[in-house]
Amino acid sequence: MKLKRLFICLFPVFLFSCVSGNDVKDSRTVFSYNEAAGISSLDPAFAKDLSNIWACNQLFNGLVQLNDEMEIIPCIAKRWEIKDGGKEYRFILRKDVRFHDNPCFENSKGRIVNANDFVYSFMRIVDEKVVSPGLWVFNHVEINDQKYSFSAPNDTTFIIRLKEPFPPFLGILSMKYCSVVPKEAVDYYGADFRKNPVGTGPFYFKLWKENKKLIFRKNTHYFEYDNGHQLPYLDAISISFLVDKQSAFLQFVQKKLDFMSGIDASYKDELLTKNGTLKPKYKDQVQLVSQPYLNTEYLGILVDLENPLLKDNPLQYKEVRQAVNYGFDRIKMIKYLRNNIGEPGLQGIIPKGLPSFLKEERIGYDYAPGKAKSLLKLRGYDSGNPAKIKLVTNAEYLDLCKYIQYQLNEIGFEVAIEVNPPAALREMKAQSKVSFFRASWIADYPDAENYLSLFYSKNFCPKGPNYTHFKNAEFDKLYELSLKEVNVGERNTLYRKMDKLIMEEAPVVILYYDQVLRFSQKNISGLGSNAINLLDLKKVRKVNE
Secondary structure (H helix, E strand, C coil): CCHHHHHHHHHHHHHHHHHHHHCCCCCCCCEEEECCCCCCCHHHHHHCCCCHHHHHHHHCCCCECCCCCCCECCCEEEEEEEEEHEEEEEEEEEECECCCCCCHHHHHHHCCHHHHHHHHHHHHHCCCCCCCCCHHHHCCEECCCCCCCCEEECCEEEEEECCCCCHHHHCCCCCCHHCCCHHHHHHHHHHHHHHCCCCCCEEEEEEEEEECCCEEEEECCCHHHHEEEEECCCCEEEECCCCCCCCCCCCHHCCCCCCECCCCCCCHHHHECCCECCHHCCCEEEEEEEEEEEEEEEEEEEECCCCHHHHHCCCCHHHHHHHHHHHHHHHHHHHHHHCCCCCCCCCCCCEEECCCCCCCCCCCCCCCHHHHHHHHHHHHCCCCCCCEEEEEEEEEHHHHHHHHHHHHHHHEEEEEEECCCHHHHHHHHCCCCCEEEEEECCCCCCCCCHHHHCCHHHCCCCCCCCCCCCCCCHHHHHHHHHHHCEEEEEEEEHHHHHHHHHHHHEEEEEEEEEEEEEEECCCEECCCCCCCCCCCCCCCCCCCC
């Protein structure tokens, strides 16, 4: 116990010595946030979860990046050309990007990035021995003689060839899976590269006490500038790992944390009004930024009639699935259970924030209990003979599911709720062992194709993300046409047709479109916000109080 107390007392001194050597200065700025979900790896090849992605985004760069408006802008590639009808991507690289200084290099000095580093990094993602969850990002890349078409004709030119045109591909390249890593570091650290990352990002790795503290320091050789000022502005980043979100909230209120993302039920009503604004007591202390989040929360329904789970299951009928959609009030649900955080799911699977989302053209479902009862009656169900269904969720969404259960039970359903741990529910969905389940889909890249791929018949789980096993010939035809359509307007028209078809067949029940909520202290500026909730700290400033 004494040793633990000594560590806690000395840790602030250690952190600042990491930042500024033996000369501790008040002017040094350290940005602190908590990661309740934990971080499993700092290797971008395994940047699947948001917690890993946030950390890797401070350490690594790719060819391109997204700005806060979700526009694709240059990063290590200063420009690019798309040739051969959309099948060849040719990138011209900057000559001033260096890997972080590290013992893996000669004299421990980081070297300049070249095109062969991207060939190596991308081949590493598709290497079956690595088992990267990002392998799918290169599904559209041409393969000749069992070799992916990544090439580097010289140090500053990198070329990728696709099998067929795929317009969302450039956006996919902004994902952290597509970061550049040095072969020297992977060879030097082996399996320990996950906790000894070497990248090109605005910060470099300093210390990781797993489940306790993670520290990054300012990269003084970083290549990006902001109005003539070399980035980043911060001197260091400190990440803690408090699992209890209420404890993290208290640390934020005490100004021990600079930033907090999202809202938890444990402090929702303490911090926010029912309209989703800051309560008066916090307005002078806290900054709140909110915007649409490319995350659709929904209930999924298995529609594969060959699955034994649908035998005698009312959900096999389209009319019953539509009745579920009509049977509960999403507007009240968002107001009273989520303090108006999010947009009621009155449209399709494509969320607000993407161009193909059209609020004016209603394709979703309003609350219409009378219409729901009529649809149930068509299939022989009513209060005397209720449609018995079971909804499977995890504990975090139990309040929403109970709300839906109550309203559906009022109109001719008999809904049972089963609660499972998140990992168990994910496995059940992947193996098609659940017929009615709560789910969500967060965009990996800013294109509606990301959501519509959930319903393409060739993406049946467990090999793909089609968890409902939805299969429709017209949808598949439109989907395949959209993959070849290079005109953005025409592609969005195809996307809307697909979304409308999905809503008509009702393999999903849209609950709401989420919102990004970012809380920060008043002395923080430049934090920004974006629709994929990517944390980018290179332009953040902090004024020490």
